Amino acid sequence: MTKAAQMKLYIGNKNYSSWSMRPWTLMRHLQIPFNEVMVRFDSFAPESKFKRTLAGTSPTGKVPVLQTEIDGRMQVIWDTLAIAEFLAELHPDRRLWPAQRAARARARSIVAEMHAGFTALRAHFPMNIEAQLPELGPRILHEKSDVRDDVARVEEIWADCLAISGGPFLFGTFGIADAFYAPVASRFRTYGVPLGSSAEGYATRVLQARGVAEWIAGALAENDFLEFEEPYRRRAIPSGTSRSQDTIAQSGSSQAMGIDNAKTAGTAQGRNPSRR
Numbered sequence: 588m589t590k591a592a593q594m595k596l597y598i599g600n601k602n603y604s605s606w607s608m609r610p611w612t613l614m615r616h617l618q619i620p621f622n623e624v625m626v627r628f629d630s631f632a633p634e635s636k637f638k639r640t641l642a643g644t645s646p647t648g649k650v651p652v653l654q655t656e657i658d659g660r661m662q663v664i665w666d667t668l669a670i671a672e673f674l675a676e677l678h679p680d681r682r683l684w685p686a687q688r689a690a691r692a693r694a695r696s697i698v699a700e701m702h703a704g705f706t707a708l709r710a711h712f713p714m715n716i717e718a719q720l721p722e723l724g725p726r727i728l729h730e731k732s733d734v735r736d737d738v739a740r741v742e743e744i745w746a747d748c749l750a751i752s753g754g755p756f757l758f759g760t761f762g763i764a765d766a767f768y769a770p771v772a773s774r775f776r777t778y779g780v781p782l783g784s785s786a787e788g789y790a791t792r793v794l795q796a797r798g799v800a801e802w803i804a805g806a807l808a809e810n811d812f813l814e815f816e817e818p819y820r821r822r823a824i825p826s827g828t829s830r831s832q833d834t835i836a837q838s839g840s841s842q843a844m845g846i847d848n849a850k851t852a853g854t855a856q857g858r859n860p861s862r863r
């Protein structure tokens with residue numbers, strides 16, 4: 588029997604690509620071997636290098652994509668949730684989903700909820716691991732009730748899961764649910780979203796979990812400021828400087844902070860909040 592080819596995971600920029608972060612952190616945390624192919628986000632225009640690189644690999648032209656051998660044939664899996672389900676099937680011993688059926692049903696529900704929802708949170712708090720914009724979160728929360736509702740729902744999900752499982756992760760040990768919510772914990776940190784103590788504790792734990800911490804280290808090493816992914820920051824952090832708090836606001840108004848720009852960027856620059 589020939590040895591199966593190593594799986595290949597195509598991802599985007601670690602600083603920005605929340606969807607790529609999910610399967611990557613899951614596989615790294617659970618030590619599932621794979622080769623990583625980073626496809627830089629130059630833009631998402633049809634003629635971009637990003638789209639040209641993925642042509643022929645990703646049917647949607649998006650990342651993440653897992654390329655793997657299944658029953659002797661190479662195949663691609665092009666959606667985060669489908670990748671997670673495939674890995675869970677491949678490694679039943681690693682408990683990517685909780686062992687108990689009731690817990691598994693809840694885990695699938697909250698993962699599906701993240702996969703399909705939280706559009707306000709995604710739109711106003713795009714993932715940006717290296718940015719530090721702590722004054723932005725409280726102001727956006729003050730102005731946008733839909734973002735407030737999304738944050739409250741995430742806190743409720745975390746509290747319910749931790750109360751039932753006893754922690755330290757949502758269903759006890761690190762699994763798909765944690766990988767799906769890790770980018771949200773990162774967004775909360777970037778934008779200084781105030782959390783209750785239970786959610787704060789979970790955010791800290793999940794961001795320090797092995798696979799997640801490795802992804803964050805990779806994101807911080809990128810130093811790749813992409814204008815079209817930056818609704819709030821106006822400048823790149825010069826390489827070689829420490830991770831300082833980014834200055835964006837001249838005054839207290841959301842317009843001065845670029846919040847209105849962020850809204851319009853969705854149409855003006857091809858930015859689609861639901862992608863994040």
Ligand SMILES: N[C@@H](CCC(=O)N[C@@H](CS)C(=O)NCC(=O)O)C(=O)O
Pocket residue numbers: 599603604605606607631648649650651665666667668859861862863
């Ligand atoms: N539903 C997809 C979403 C993937 C996605 O939107 N990925 C973004 C990067 S985080 C992307 O490739 N965007 C390129 C584009 O929108 O053209 C999944 O779950 O994997």
